Amino acid sequence: MLRDVYVIGIGQTPIGEWWDKGLRLLGFEALKAAIADSGIEKPDALFVGNMLAERLSSQAHLGPLLADFAGWRGIEAATVEAACASGGAAFQAGVRAIASGMAETVVALGVEKMTDGMGDGSILSGLATAADADYEIMHGVTFVALNALMMQAYMREYKVPHENFAPFSVNAHQNAVNNPNAMFRKEITVEKYLNATMISPPINLLDSSPICDGAAAVVLASGDALRNLPDAARIKVLASASATDSVSLAERHKLLEAEAIKASADKAYAMAKLKPDDIDVFELHDAFSIMAALSLEGCGFAAPGHGTDMACDGEIALGGRIPVCTMGGLKARGHPVGATGVYEIVDVITQLRGAAAANQVKDAAIGMSQNIGGTGATVVTHIFAREG
Amino acid sequence: MLRDVYVIGIGQTPIGEWWDKGLRLLGFEALKAAIADSGIEKPDALFVGNMLAERLSSQAHLGPLLADFAGWRGIEAATVEAACASGGAAFQAGVRAIASGMAETVVALGVEKMTDGMGDGSILSGLATAADADYEIMHGVTFVALNALMMQAYMREYKVPHENFAPFSVNAHQNAVNNPNAMFRKEITVEKYLNATMISPPINLLDSSPICDGAAAVVLASGDALRNLPDAARIKVLASASATDSVSLAERHKLLEAEAIKASADKAYAMAKLKPDDIDVFELHDAFSIMAALSLEGCGFAAPGHGTDMACDGEIALGGRIPVCTMGGLKARGHPVGATGVYEIVDVITQLRGAAAANQVKDAAIGMSQNIGGTGATVVTHIFAREG
Numbered sequence: 001m002l003r004d005v006y007v008i009g010i011g012q013t014p015i016g017e018w019w020d021k022g023l024r025l026l027g028f029e030a031l032k033a034a035i036a037d038s039g040i041e042k043p044d045a046l047f048v049g050n051m052l053a054e055r056l057s058s059q060a061h062l063g064p065l066l067a068d069f070a071g072w073r074g075i076e077a078a079t080v081e082a083a084c085a086s087g088g089a090a091f092q093a094g095v096r097a098i099a100s101g102m103a104e105t106v107v108a109l110g111v112e113k114m115t116d117g118m119g120d121g122s123i124l125s126g127l128a129t130a131a132d133a134d135y136e137i138m139h140g141v142t143f144v145a146l147n148a149l150m151m152q153a154y155m156r157e158y159k160v161p162h163e164n165f166a167p168f169s170v171n172a173h174q175n176a177v178n179n180p181n182a183m184f185r186k187e188i189t190v191e192k193y194l195n196a197t198m199i200s201p202p203i204n205l206l207d208s209s210p211i212c213d214g215a216a217a218v219v220l221a222s223g224d225a226l227r228n229l230p231d232a233a234r235i236k237v238l239a240s241a242s243a244t245d246s247v248s249l250a251e252r253h254k255l256l257e258a259e260a261i262k263a264s265a266d267k268a269y270a271m272a273k274l275k276p277d278d279i280d281v282f283e284l285h286d287a288f289s290i291m292a293a294l295s296l297e298g299c300g301f302a303a304p305g306h307g308t309d310m311a312c313d314g315e316i317a318l319g320g321r322i323p324v325c326t327m328g329g330l331k332a333r334g335h336p337v338g339a340t341g342v343y344e345i346v347d348v349i350t351q352l353r354g355a356a357a358a359n360q361v362k363d364a365a366i367g368m369s370q371n372i373g374g375t376g377a378t379v380v381t382h383i384f385a386r387e388g
Numbered sequence: 389m390l391r392d393v394y395v396i397g398i399g400q401t402p403i404g405e406w407w408d409k410g411l412r413l414l415g416f417e418a419l420k421a422a423i424a425d426s427g428i429e430k431p432d433a434l435f436v437g438n439m440l441a442e443r444l445s446s447q448a449h450l451g452p453l454l455a456d457f458a459g460w461r462g463i464e465a466a467t468v469e470a471a472c473a474s475g476g477a478a479f480q481a482g483v484r485a486i487a488s489g490m491a492e493t494v495v496a497l498g499v500e501k502m503t504d505g506m507g508d509g510s511i512l513s514g515l516a517t518a519a520d521a522d523y524e525i526m527h528g529v530t531f532v533a534l535n536a537l538m539m540q541a542y543m544r545e546y547k548v549p550h551e552n553f554a555p556f557s558v559n560a561h562q563n564a565v566n567n568p569n570a571m572f573r574k575e576i577t578v579e580k581y582l583n584a585t586m587i588s589p590p591i592n593l594l595d596s597s598p599i600c601d602g603a604a605a606v607v608l609a610s611g612d613a614l615r616n617l618p619d620a621a622r623i624k625v626l627a628s629a630s631a632t633d634s635v636s637l638a639e640r641h642k643l644l645e646a647e648a649i650k651a652s653a654d655k656a657y658a659m660a661k662l663k664p665d666d667i668d669v670f671e672l673h674d675a676f677s678i679m680a681a682l683s684l685e686g687c688g689f690a691a692p693g694h695g696t697d698m699a700c701d702g703e704i705a706l707g708g709r710i711p712v713c714t715m716g717g718l719k720a721r722g723h724p725v726g727a728t729g730v731y732e733i734v735d736v737i738t739q740l741r742g743a744a745a746a747n748q749v750k751d752a753a754i755g756m757s758q759n760i761g762g763t764g765a766t767v768v769t770h771i772f773a774r775e776g
Binding site: 065 | 461481485519693
């Protein structure tokens with residue numbers, strides 16, 4: 001990065017089933033909150049992370065639609081799509097607009113409206129577009145079934161029982177209780193997890209993140225722009241890194257070594273000149289509990305096959321070695337797919353600002369977010385540091 | 389831009405109705421051609437311009453899908469969407485990846501498969517997602533009808549007869565004859581234009597670009613990367629600029645002053661330190677002939693209401709003051725929507741390399757491309773210069 005990039009504003013809507021709000025209003029609420037938090041009036045550019053609007057809301061072209069509705073008509077705006085990693089990829093586009101010297105302030109917005117679609121097709125066929133249409137979906141597999149295949153292989157290969165995944169969901173729900181923006185603000189027990197409705201074996205309802213609506217936004221600024229904003233909260237972007245893998249699971253080199261998770265994290269560590277031990281808080285992508293385990297392993301927090309051990313040993317809790325899903329994660333805060341990457345960043349920034357209240361990770365100075373698209377085909381990793 | 393960015397490779401498929409080829413194969417053919425032309429083996433990142441795959445091919449997540457199929461598994465990849473300006477916006481993402489110091493080589497690919505969709509919905513409802521779903525499309529207007537409204541207003545306001553638009557289509561078809569990648573390689577006459585089937589008055593079949601399939605790709609490199617590529621053709625990116633307007637026509641400040649066209653062009657001229665007179669060749673966005681007139685006016689080549697005069701006076705021909713659509717434009721080369729912005733850039737680069745054969749614009753040294761999304765809600769303008 002040829003210039004320093006800072007996060008100076010965050011905003012979000014509560015995640016839920018917003019039957020009375022469309023994409024435009026959800027996106028606007030997050031933009032309004034983030035811009036008010038930042039102290040600027042209007043950014044130079046807007047990048048929108050979204051996956052499903054074209055199918056479910058019959059609305060492409062969200063960049064100008066939301067820029068205009070926010071009162072910023074004329075600014076540059078575009079949508080960035082990388083399935084469920086769209087939010088992280090939109091944030092990365094914002095980082096580059098500033099780092100390239102082509103913008104001073106940018107807003108990255110993630111917005112998704114998964115309920116109440118007016119467009120063609122169901123939410124399940126929409127989510128399936130994250131997988132390989134020709135080699136996977138055409139043959140009848142759903143997106144959750146692809147994750148179930150990975151989880152089955154994991155349990156068999158590493159001899160891990162299903163109950164060892166329970167602590168991921170228990171931790172996420174516990175942390176969501178104190179997050180007013182979370183969808184499921186209630187604790188669950190291991191017993192409830194083990195008895196949850198089966199969806200696609202071994203994935204049950206409490207292994208899965210919900211179908212929901214929400215929007216989150218982040219305001220980025222250059223160091224130069226910050227000179228005019230002496231009061232702005234400033235969190236520095238230390239690393240912004242993406243990597244990819246085959247979209248189709250069958251084409252992976254090894255089913256349980258998510259190469260893009262590792263490549264993206266390694267690139268981020270190298271950019272930030274940090275190692276896993278330096279990370280104080282980690283917002284990972286627990287779309288299904290299996291992805292939480294693979295993320296911890298790929299990022300170097302646990303050896304292959306030992307991601308669930310970390311969860312079972314309490315290392316992922318707020319007071320643990322590497323707290324994850326500190327505001328509820330995808331499981332309990334919610335997973336409005338194209339918005340999730342920005343929610344993860346909002347949660348990391350909240351921690352680094354020391355603003356997480358009852359969920360505050362003590363002395364959190366360095367935070368990481370990781371946004372995963374498909375079954376690991378796109379992975380976007382960001383590392384942030386509190387300044388001063 | 390904090391670093392210089394060059395175009396070192398171009399590739400394209402012929403545009404047409406490719407009933408035997410899907411997105412993956414079309415995209416791959418363009419990538420293969422561009423990378424062979426560039427002299428590099430693998431880029432650091434791939435940005436895909438696409439609008440309709442999620443609806444028509446039930447395939448999102450094109451970044452990793454195409455990176456993997458090209459043999460580049462692991463590299464960063466994402467899709468950029470801005471309706472019909474997706475290709476230009478993807479190219480701009482590539483410019484920034486390099487200008488920010490975060491990549492040395494990048495491929496921008498535009499790919500669209502409009503025929504033979506396996507997904508939900510028709511091509512017309514797909515194209516309509518470029519407009520405002522709530523305020524335009526819900527009420528029954530189609531995308532061509534929105535353009536027809538602009539053309540009606542133009543003809544009435546400026547007292548311009550329909551036949552004055554004919555030279556745009558005649559010029560485009562004439563230039564397409566010599567382009568082996570063009571969809572319609574045949575000349576048309578003013579008489580044929582005037583008698584063409586009416587679609588949405590006053591727009592007839594020969595005012596309109598076709599529904600088609602195609603892919604085009606461009607390889608970008610930093611100045612540092614070029615030091616290892618002494619034989620690479622090098623065209624410098626002088627400017628990369630975007631602007632937006634309301635998506636809905638009814639919300640525009642003035643219907644016939646496309647503010648985003650002007651804002652985007654003015655920003656590009658300022659970045660390049662050039663004025664309209666300096667441009668030798670201009671690949672504009674003639675999705676409908678009305679857009680060609682508005683583009684010439686907004687970019688400062690003609691006064692408001694006089695865009696068609698330029699066409700009638702032969703100033704847009706290959707030997708004219710400002711040649712446009714030199715390889716056939718959207719009208720006759722073809723308009724595979726999300727790919728078009730990259731095709732425009734490929735055509736400009738072809739001219740600046742002096743490789744346009746029978747269609748070569750004499751002494752072309754500075755070229756401009758302008759990619760328009762919706763009825764002018766997103767406009768992306770690029771200016772290029774031949775080096776040496």
